Amino acid sequence: MKPYIALSFLGSHRLLEYFYLKGFINNSNQIEEYLFSEIHVKDPYKPDYVYKNVMQDFIQDKSIGRCTIDSFKELSKMLEFRGERVYVKNESFERWQEIVHSVSPLQIISYLIYDQCNQSYRTDVEILINSIFDKSALPSIFDPQLDQMMARDGLNEMHMHLNGTTEADFVWQDALAEPSKFYTHFRESFGNTYVTDQYLQLGNFEQDDFFRLLIIARQLRDKIIGIVFDNDELKVDESFTKDGYDLGKSLNYASSIHPLKNMNLDVNFQDSWQYEALFFIRSFHYLESEQSIYFANVFYYYLLIYAFFQKMLVQQKSQVGFDQFQKITLNQIRELTEEKYQNRYRQLHGMYDNSLCVLEGRFAPKDNLVKSFKLLKSIRDGYVKNREVRKSFKLILVPHFVKTLDTRNPKNIITFRDLALRIKTKRTLIVLLDTMKHSDYKDLIVGFDAAANELHASPEAFAPTFRKLRFLGYSNFTYHAGEDFIHIISGLRMVYEAVEFLDMRSGNRIGHATALGIDPKLWINRLYESKLTLKKGEWLDNLIFSYELMQNDGKFYGHLGKLQGDIFKYFQEIYNYQKPLNIHQIIESWKARKYDPIIALKWREPSIFEEFDSQELEDFNHLDISIQELYELYHAGECIERYNKMIQIEPDQAPFTEEVLRDLQNIMIQHVNDKNIALETLPTSNVRISYYKRYDEHHLWRWLGIQNYNEGDPKPTVVVGSDDTGIFMTNLRNEYAHIYQTLNKYEDQKTALDTVEQLNRNSKAFTFHL
Numbered sequence: 001m002k003p004y005i006a007l008s009f010l011g012s013h014r015l016l017e018y019f020y021l022k023g024f025i026n027n028s029n030q031i032e033e034y035l036f037s038e039i040h041v042k043d044p045y046k047p048d049y050v051y052k053n054v055m056q057d058f059i060q061d062k063s064i065g066r067c068t069i070d071s072f073k074e075l076s077k078m079l080e081f082r083g084e085r086v087y088v089k090n091e092s093f094e095r096w097q098e099i100v101h102s103v104s105p106l107q108i109i110s111y112l113i114y115d116q117c118n119q120s121y122r123t124d125v126e127i128l129i130n131s132i133f134d135k136s137a138l139p140s141i142f143d144p145q146l147d148q149m150m151a152r153d154g155l156n157e158m159h160m161h162l163n164g165t166t167e168a169d170f171v172w173q174d175a176l177a178e179p180s181k182f183y184t185h186f187r188e189s190f191g192n193t194y195v196t197d198q199y200l201q202l203g204n205f206e207q208d209d210f211f212r213l214l215i216i217a218r219q220l221r222d223k224i225i226g227i228v229f230d231n232d233e234l235k236v237d238e239s240f241t242k243d244g245y246d247l248g249k250s251l252n253y254a255s256s257i258h259p260l261k262n263m264n265l266d267v268n269f270q271d272s273w274q275y276e277a278l279f280f281i282r283s284f285h286y287l288e289s290e291q292s293i294y295f296a297n298v299f300y301y302y303l304l305i306y307a308f309f310q311k312m313l314v315q316q317k318s319q320v321g322f323d324q325f326q327k328i329t330l331n332q333i334r335e336l337t338e339e340k341y342q343n344r345y346r347q348l349h350g351m352y353d354n355s356l357c358v359l360e361g362r363f364a365p366k367d368n369l370v371k372s373f374k375l376l377k378s379i380r381d382g383y384v385k386n387r388e389v390r391k392s393f394k395l396i397l398v399p400h401f402v403k404t405l406d407t408r409n410p411k412n413i414i415t416f417r418d419l420a421l422r423i424k425t426k427r428t429l430i431v432l433l434d435t436m437k438h439s440d441y442k443d444l445i446v447g448f449d450a451a452a453n454e455l456h457a458s459p460e461a462f463a464p465t466f467r468k469l470r471f472l473g474y475s476n477f478t479y480h481a482g483e484d485f486i487h488i489i490s491g492l493r494m495v496y497e498a499v500e501f502l503d504m505r506s507g508n509r510i511g512h513a514t515a516l517g518i519d520p521k522l523w524i525n526r527l528y529e530s531k532l533t534l535k536k537g538e539w540l541d542n543l544i545f546s547y548e549l550m551q552n553d554g555k556f557y558g559h560l561g562k563l564q565g566d567i568f569k570y571f572q573e574i575y576n577y578q579k580p581l582n583i584h585q586i587i588e589s590w591k592a593r594k595y596d597p598i599i600a601l602k603w604r605e606p607s608i609f610e611e612f613d614s615q616e617l618e619d620f621n622h623l624d625i626s627i628q629e630l631y632e633l634y635h636a637g638e639c640i641e642r643y644n645k646m647i648q649i650e651p652d653q654a655p656f657t658e659e660v661l662r663d664l665q666n667i668m669i670q671h672v673n674d675k676n677i678a679l680e681t682l683p684t685s686n687v688r689i690s691y692y693k694r695y696d697e698h699h700l701w702r703w704l705g706i707q708n709y710n711e712g713d714p715k716p717t718v719v720v721g722s723d724d725t726g727i728f729m730t731n732l733r734n735e736y737a738h739i740y741q742t743l744n745k746y747e748d749q750k751t752a753l754d755t756v757e758q759l760n761r762n763s764k765a766f767t768f769h770l
């Protein structure tokens with residue numbers, strides 16, 4: 001409970017609002033009141049005394065300065081020193097992962113350094129900062145065997161997006177150093193309703209306030225530096241509230257790296273975040289030794305703004321689902337930092353020795369040749385021009401086409417579904433292929449993917465692109481599927497459609513595929529008895545798909561009649577098809593969605609894919625005429641309108657009991673196994689975005705046959721990735737550490753180590769090669 005209070009204190013949004021609107025606080029009772037009200041809103045189903053008693057112990061009659069020190073002391077208990085390195089204690093690792101979502105790890109580690117040096121047996125602050133804050137601010141657990149395995153084999157990163165990588169502590173430094181440049185990117189998020197949502201979820205601030213707070217943070221830091229490093233007198237009349245701060249005020253301490261850089265401090269650091277660590281260490285010292293209420297307010301206010309900034313960049317525990325994730329990717333706060341690529345590669349090794357051996361970096365390709373070359377040059381230069389990075393791991397790239405929503409009113413659709421997306425993807429493909437002709441990128445781009453919100457576009461919209469690529473001789477494909485879904489069957493179907501419509505084969509991979517692993521019982525429980533609202537057409541597609549999976553297995557015979565009845569009912573309601581049809585024709589018409597409507601529905605123009613297009617048309621024309629007619633209806637506006645009508649269903653609507661859902665998952669696992677397709681697992685990303693609350697609930701343990709597994713069930717081939725290291729505050733080393741640590745709950749140490757080694761071997765085998 002104490003760490004939770006410490007966390008709430010250091011990241012309090014309500015107290016930040018108070019400081020911003022009203023000014024400083026001199027009374028710890030006020031802190032207690034505000035903090036309690038905030039905690040109560042987050043967790044209203046507990047009696048007051050559960051939190052109040054601990055809070056009284058923690059806060060009552062203490063100054064802000066004391067509360068700040070005590071909070072850091074509490075959180076730093078999760079860490080330990082080993083020589084000049086800092087590690088997370090084994091038993092605290094999972095909790096730590098949650099803490100660093102709203103409090104900066106750089107701050108907590110800085111406190112630990114301060115505390116150690118304060119206890120006088122260490123005075124080597126400069127050495128410690130240089131040693132600890134070398135590549136990353138994210139510590140890990142210490143395990144000699146795991147370390148040895150990583151040093152010996154090196155890790156292959158199988159799924160990581162290059163954007164969304166940078167740790168929040170680095171982004172903060174850039175934003176404070178160059179606020180005007182930051183603003184030019186940041187303002188692009190104004191008016192984006194997703195982003196507005198993200199602000200409103202946290203409190204009453206809007207984008208304008210966020211930027212003002214950033215300017216205030218610069219001034220607060222300037223003030224603190226004056227007091228702590230330059231013996232400034234404590235002038236207590238300055239205001240830092242929304243209405244009181246001076247927007248145009250020039251700072252006393254300025255440097256393009258960090259304001260401490262030019263202060264003749266007798267220390268030498270390379271990077272701004274190392275100076276920031278020194279700034280915190282010395283501020284902790286001042287806070288504790290001088291006991292100035294004014295200083296404590298200034299410093300605490302700075303911490304609160306920092307925490308707000310971090311929360312906007314990192315997926316919080318309370319942010320479930322891909323929609324929430326997408327808000328972070330759209331708020332433009334990382335843009336300035338991530339304009340260039342060089343700084344983010346080193347961080348990927350984690351805090352200690354180099355652990356990464358191959359990085360398969362994903363990026364969104366451009367649909368304009370100039371922009372495409374500019375992007376690729378920046379990605380490549382950042383790698384090639386840094387000798388240390390270049391020597392430490394191999395970089396390969398996988399462009400991911402981006403799923404976007406068809407926003408047209410179905411009434412206005414006279415062409416076909418996903419018109420804009422299909423045209424954009426086609427254009428992007430042509431630009432990408434041209435870019436890849438350049439010798440710098442020919443060997444760098446090794447495979448293809450499609451990513452972003454799965455609820456916005458289905459595999460069918462990308463099927464022609466991937467099949468064209470195969471036609472041209474490319475064979476390395478992966479596809480984000482079954483990660484976020486309204487119903488498990490929708491997620492399973494996305495994986496099936498990706499495999500079948502894109503013509504995936506041996507050596508290919510599926511990203512996430514959570515639907516193939518999540519325990520249906522856990523999924524139903526986490527829906528907390530709510531019904532599911534989804535499109536009638538989506539549910540019909542799920543029924544058709546289920547029928548396809550179930551029809552050849554005798555154990556489902558009892559269910560087929562009911563399924564068929566529902567299929568015909570919904571099918572007629574949506575398509576109103578007058579000719580007689582049987583279930584197999586309906587299934588075939590669903591499978592025909594892999595064809596490109598640009599070609600099948602005769603919107604084709606001459607293109608560089610002439611040969612493929614002609615073949616596609618010939619194949620489509622060979623389909624039964626009723627299938628062709630149904631294909632046309634599927635793309636027709638009036639049918640889309642009826643398809644989109646919302647219906648409500650129970651998660652375990654008959655015949656889809658937990659047991660049947662599990663069977664369908666196993667059929668799909670067998671299906672990908674038969675094709676020798678691997679599943680990419682991204683533990684922290686799933687624990688944040690999906691229905692899980694803890695690592696031991698993750699589906700990986702079922703896939704490995706360790707937990708929630710029934711004898712004889714198929715096990716998929718699994719490879720490991722970290723997805724978005726900055727947004728999830730992780731790196732590949734830490735993903736393996738989480739896996740290893742959870743395995744240790746179920747297996748002896750040797751077996752656990754064998755299992756992680758096997759995962760890394762799978763990853764090496766399935767890494768894309770030309």
Ligand SMILES: [Zn+2]
Nearest residue numbers: 451480511723
């Ligand atoms: Zn991803």
